[in-house]
Amino acid sequence: MQKLSKKAMILYIIKFFKDFIFPLIGIIVASFTTAWGLWGLLAIVAFVLCLAVLDWKFTLYHLSDTDFYLYQGAFTKRKTVIAHSRIQTVDVTQSVIERLLGLTTLQIETPSGKGAEVKLVGLRLGVAEELKRKLLDEKAPTSSVLLTENRIDDSQALDSPTDSSQKRVKCISSSDLRLLSLSTFNIAVIFILWALFSRLSELLSDFQLGGFKQEIAQGLSQLVSGIDWTSQSMIVIEVFFAILVAWGGSALFTFIKFYRFQLTRLPSSFIIERGLLEKYRTSIQIKKIQAVRIVETPIRQLFGWVSIAVECTTKDDDHKEKDILFPFVRRTNLEEFFSEYLPEFQSGVHVNLSRFSPIPLKKWMWLKVLISFAIAGGIYTFLLSSWQWTALIGIMISMGIIGYSWICYLDGGYSLIGKMLIHRSRGINRVTEIVNCRSIQFKKIRQSPFYRRHDLFTWYTTLLTSKPIGIGHIPRGEAEKLMDL
Amino acid sequence: MDPCYCGKPSILGWILDFFWLNRFRWAYFRYDVDERDVVIQKGALFRNSIYVPMIRIQHVDIKTGPIISKYGLAEFRVYTGGSGVFEVAYIPIEEAERLCEQVRQWIKVDEDEIDAKTE
Numbered sequence: 001m002q003k004l005s006k007k008a009m010i011l012y013i014i015k016f017f018k019d020f021i022f023p024l025i026g027i028i029v030a031s032f033t034t035a036w037g038l039w040g041l042l043a044i045v046a047f048v049l050c051l052a053v054l055d056w057k058f059t060l061y062h063l064s065d066t067d068f069y070l071y072q073g074a075f076t077k078r079k080t081v082i083a084h085s086r087i088q089t090v091d092v093t094q095s096v097i098e099r100l101l102g103l104t105t106l107q108i109e110t111p112s113g114k115g116a117e118v119k120l121v122g123l124r125l126g127v128a129e130e131l132k133r134k135l136l137d138e139k140a141p142t143s144s145v146l147l148t149e150n151r152i153d154d155s156q157a158l159d160s161p162t163d164s165s166q167k168r169v170k171c172i173s174s175s176d177l178r179l180l181s182l183s184t185f186n187i188a189v190i191f192i193l194w195a196l197f198s199r200l201s202e203l204l205s206d207f208q209l210g211g212f213k214q215e216i217a218q219g220l221s222q223l224v225s226g227i228d229w230t231s232q233s234m235i236v237i238e239v240f241f242a243i244l245v246a247w248g249g250s251a252l253f254t255f256i257k258f259y260r261f262q263l264t265r266l267p268s269s270f271i272i273e274r275g276l277l278e279k280y281r282t283s284i285q286i287k288k289i290q291a292v293r294i295v296e297t298p299i300r301q302l303f304g305w306v307s308i309a310v311e312c313t314t315k316d317d318d319h320k321e322k323d324i325l326f327p328f329v330r331r332t333n334l335e336e337f338f339s340e341y342l343p344e345f346q347s348g349v350h351v352n353l354s355r356f357s358p359i360p361l362k363k364w365m366w367l368k369v370l371i372s373f374a375i376a377g378g379i380y381t382f383l384l385s386s387w388q389w390t391a392l393i394g395i396m397i398s399m400g401i402i403g404y405s406w407i408c409y410l411d412g413g414y415s416l417i418g419k420m421l422i423h424r425s426r427g428i429n430r431v432t433e434i435v436n437c438r439s440i441q442f443k444k445i446r447q448s449p450f451y452r453r454h455d456l457f458t459w460y461t462t463l464l465t466s467k468p469i470g471i472g473h474i475p476r477g478e479a480e481k482l483m484d485l
Numbered sequence: 486m487d488p489c490y491c492g493k494p495s496i497l498g499w500i501l502d503f504f505w506l507n508r509f510r511w512a513y514f515r516y517d518v519d520e521r522d523v524v525i526q527k528g529a530l531f532r533n534s535i536y537v538p539m540i541r542i543q544h545v546d547i548k549t550g551p552i553i554s555k556y557g558l559a560e561f562r563v564y565t566g567g568s569g570v571f572e573v574a575y576i577p578i579e580e581a582e583r584l585c586e587q588v589r590q591w592i593k594v595d596e597d598e599i600d601a602k603t604e
Contacts, residue, residue: 441565444535446528466567483536 008122348434353413
């Protein structure tokens, strides 16, 4: 039975104040205006202190040979037991405040489809590392058939840095990190900044920025003298400015997140370390990897850069990048990377994929054109005043949609090699997924009434992590081959 | 391409159910349980066949409601990892119990075999 560090209480208090910041502000304001407010404030502080102490006192964990036990709660008792063999990943995170206090957060995850099962906030760094090592390594080599020849503990491999045959380390070089950051473009940043900017612009309009913009606009209007170009060029400049800022912002975010990215391959697990402000450390067991994804964003695809992600737990909203195995690999080096770090999935790289049926693409072409003209008509009735715009915008949108679906068709494909299913599709990013057949939970084929005449099927499955995979529109023979997996 | 799973009721489905879609659904519905997998074939307009391998089944159960139990019917359900649930709906209750027992035994056998292999 072990307890958390006593400093965990500080973290608890900080977290409480962070969660209830708005009601607390109200109370603090009230405390200055009314006589009872001050007493109320004091009562709340005392209450939070009590909660923090109770939380610390009644959070106990215990590690046995086969299970991890966690006891929580002062009033409602909760006991969590996780068998070693079910543990999927163990993460160690350090936020900025935790780094100041020398503490960490440890998360244990199982493939349940929810979040982390166990979250220990406020462990001392050394204790957390020790715990993680114990959790992952005690049973690591015993049950695996694949790795019978390397029956050496991961912990031993970690302790002996000289023995390079057991341990391979790949760090991101600073030039690669720069390229990675600069090739990131997150459109969501625009909306955040736009929300901020719309507040600020009211204040800024009196200052020089507004004047500066108007100067440029006037200059432009002199260049292209004609209709009312001033307001139009203003919009163009603002959009350009917003894109530039969003690009810079997302580059900065990426730089902070992937700073000093380091991947360590041990005989039966990976260790990933990264982060500038928030230190992040996670361990992934090779056996538990359900699928490997090769992700190419449109910008990086142009330059031939990919990032490699693994599927082993469900999505975590706090750490969206947690499944990234390595963020920056050149496509030419992909084979090398896989043979060195992921030989289990090596057979899935650089495979000729067979395309899906082109019939759906051709059959619904007219619908796409119709929809895009409907959108253009909608814009016309609400925003624009001339019907020529409708035709122009309609043609542009339909060309865009048809082009996009054509690219999707060209990129889509799948292939079955031995016990590996390789599947590629495009949303915005092009994602190639290499799935081990043993992580496929069920198989399902579906025939839509529209393609009954063409005898086309869609094949679906779900991985252990509730990640769905759909392989779209393939002929009957192919679908039945997939059903025999 | 969007994976769309069974068991999600929609209003349109409701209305269609009420009229005549259930007849097609009944006509197309088949199921089969053998040592290798549980096979379910169902759907009316969108036709699905589902294969659940015996080694991937986590657990099975039987569900009855007040109305369907009045007719001596039950729903036999198969659960896999990754939150997959598959139902063999509206079969006689004895049949469902027989299937449940049978699948339970097969799951057991499979697990023993896997253990033997890994050791």
